[in-house]
Amino acid sequence: MEKKSMNINMDDYSTGSFPTYSLTNMFDLSEERSFMELLGVQNMNNSYSFLDFPVDVKESITENGGNGKESSLNSQQQQPVTPNSSSISSASSEALNDEHNKTVDQADHHLQKQLKAKKTTNQKRQREARIAFMTKSEVDHLEDGYRWRKYGQKAVKNSPFPRSYYRCTSVSCNVKKHVERSLNDQTIVVTTYEGKHTHPNPVMGRSSASHVGSLVSPLAAECTTTNFGGSENYMMPSQYYNHHRQQVLFNTLSSMGFPSKIPQERLVCSNPRVMDHGLLQDVVPSNMFKEE
């Protein structure tokens, strides 16, 4: 398993001109490691390096690597939803966006359906930004706070485990994800998110939306884990640690517009800079990805 160190350019992200990254992160959740070991350490130049993020290069390159930067960038800009131009996202701005985009999205969705069969071969279907990651988990469908509707399941070639397809149930949201078990290790669940949510996480309160992406310490996560909405009902003690790690990961992804489950008002923000900037800066502030 190859490990890489990366920097990500938050300025590009906030202006919507960011390249999309598809990170396949393999977490050995049974191994005790510090939060910062998992999510990176801050350098002197105000950037984070994901020193301990083992990256499956093959997976991360296939979707967005190489020319993926161009195509995914275009698809982002074509979306009616503007990316967070501010580093602070709020429920009110989200709501405004929702109101503004609702009809457009619905029309687009309808059009997509109608035109689906008419897509020409020279007009390649452009994918949304994708993020794939692996998590050791006993359950296939990881709770992330959003509501999903399963719309398909397919057998995967050379794998005894099927791939399940889910779509966000929100009418104005076209985010999809598919879930499958790793071919190499059936205890690992591979979850791939496609698209960006256009609405707040339903699990979070209204006020919490402004804290999307706030840094969560392991301690804070553990404190909240016992009070997740409903999740403690099925979570076995042996799953506790895995679940905690998933929360950390989900919270990280939430700052990129991907799902998060942790009720944000419960999070402890120990870094003043995080409060100022929110979003990705928690984890990956203003410096470009740079492979070493």
Add this chain to the structure above:
DNA sequence: CGGATTTGACCTGCGC
């Protein structure tokens, strides 16, 4: 009864 899931059919892209 309405929403969620299942599942077979169909569409699309890609390699040969």
Add this chain to the structure above:
DNA sequence: GCGCAGGTCAAATCCG
């Protein structure tokens, strides 16, 4: 052009 695999649709079915 053909076959294969991934992805999606939608009717049937399930379930609370």
